[in-house]
Amino acid sequence: MIARLALFLCSLTLAAPAAAQLRIDITSGVAAPMPVAVPAFPTGAAVATPAGTTAELGRQVAAIIGNNLSGTGLFKPIDPAAFPAPGMAEVDAPQFAAFRTAAAQALVTGFVTANANGTLTIGCQLYDVFSEERLVAQGFTVTPAGWRRAAHKCSDLVYSRLTGESGYFDSRIVYVAESGPRTKRVKRLAVMDQDGANHRFLTSGQSLVLMPRFSPVNETLSYMSFAQDRPRVWIYNMGTGQQQAVGEFDSMSFAGRFSPDGRTLVFSVTRAGNADIYAYDIASRATRRLTNGNSIDTSPSYSPDGRRIVFESDRGGSQQLYVMNADGSGAQRISFGDGRAGSPVWSPRGDLIAFTRMQGGKFRISVIRPDGSGERLLTDSWQDESPSWAPNGRVILFSRTERNGRSSLRSIDLTGRNDRRIPTPLEASDPAWGPLLK
């Protein structure tokens, strides 16, 4: 009996440390970019394609992915000289120790192969260098002309797997390209990939164009043009090149923006110094007036569920933000504080509204919750305006005008970090980020 009790106590002693288990709160970390290795994607045998050899494409795909990830400010691609370039065999079985030595935390690898039918297959794999687990893998088959999109798709895959948010790299930006002297400015619509590649002009520059906006669902834009000396909103199909004027108004219409389902366009129409917001059904071409009164109501933008609209109005004496139901009822002011607030745009993820805060002689990009709480200024320059959200609601694109009058496109992370210039061949303003491509 004593022996059994002794044995029992002995086993308790051994079990004791586990029971008195420590539980420690880790309440802080570091907000440094995550080091990622993106070595050149190998190819079985270098094959010539219209876009270059598969070996060259493997290098460029890796470079595009590295550039995309670096541009988020959340990742830091490691110099490829710090580790051996993997061959085809190592795509499925990477030498993790070598990447750990290079201080990488994640590895993006893959391959480029040319298929018999002239297409390319670009494989994309993401590994956790420490747990040595493959986190995600996908392959993309593209025409040689579309190889950049495979690199963007791979970037989106990696970004979404590591951050838990959806990506935004396989998307495009439309904006107003500006050239010529201030007194005789030429403004043209231009569209490009979000990284500045595949740039092209959509209009000739004969008429002034302003405020281009992407449809969230297809290859359609709305914009304002002074063509035929009638300033009004147009809808332009980039696939067919066709365009149509929106509604028949005897006065100026402007500030068009699509509903989340792409079926409705909201915009403003001016009459005798007063502007009101209208909704236009694109299929039936029926127009409905949403606001009334003597104030200037403009810059409408739908919530992602399509139920509400944020807009700017001077009905309270100064230019401020209001949220109303999509039928025009129940308008509530949401912006307060010093200065004015304009050009609001609702985040695609719904939690915030970005807008231009005008105070103290400066224009700054700011975000606010739809209920008017939690306003946060993101930029501090002289003249930042025209915010537009990346498709994942994480990054804001805007235009910045320097004191010398030069304007450019910039993007900033929702956290207020990573203020970067988006390269454009000419001066640029009024950007709009399009949806993820299908």
Add this chain to the structure above:
Amino acid sequence: MTEGRALLVAALLHIALLGALSLGLARSLQMTAEPDVTPVEFVDISDMAQVTSPPKPSMEAAPQEPEPLAAPEAMPDAPPAPEVPAPPAPKPVKAPDDTAAQDAIAEAVAAAQPKRPPVKAPVKDKAGQSAALLDKSKPNAARPRETSDFARTIEDALPKQSRLSAIQAATLEQAIRAQIAPCWNPPIGGADVAEMTAVLRIRLNRDGSVAAPPEYVSQTGATAGNQAYARAFVETAKRAVLRCAPLDLPADLYPHWREFELNFDPRLMT
């Protein structure tokens, strides 16, 4: 003599057989070892009883609006664009199948969070374990008093060095925290993630190296709308532990840091 030879032959054959079997086994393991793309192990709901603090009443618990990112839908008549067909991946990868499990966890967090302080059995004896089981199955059931009394008696009977003094505990906690925090790079700025935390169980060898992969214990703040974020969040925590190992901790206290839990909570970061 012949008996000895027979024994030798038999032994050699056994070794050969063993070798062949091991090699064959190793090969078959290699062939079937499919890379696991769902590294987060989501445990049963009953383990949620270990969450230290119930989430505060917040918007997370309220009915959520549809996930905004899912809102834009493809229009069937979209013009043909240079399409990237998404063919079957060259290496078919198992789809993440943890959604249901985490949904259940999220619901459990939102709806059925036990409002009582965590029960810490002072000694993990058989009685303590059964008490814990009782607690989990019936959160509101009164804990049998005699069980904890019994456990306390046992604890008092233990040798002194197996318990940690307050100073030792604080020192050890500080040492672990100081080594893990610089390696943790939590995702920040995501939507609807204010209350997100994750608890991992860590097992270390005597030299401070990781004895087993960090084990998922529980998570708060996960909702139906932020599954991918919740998974990425847990992975950053696991990565922090693996990056920092081996930890440099007092050798004489090894019984106390052989196994412990880390609660990753980035509230102080933003």
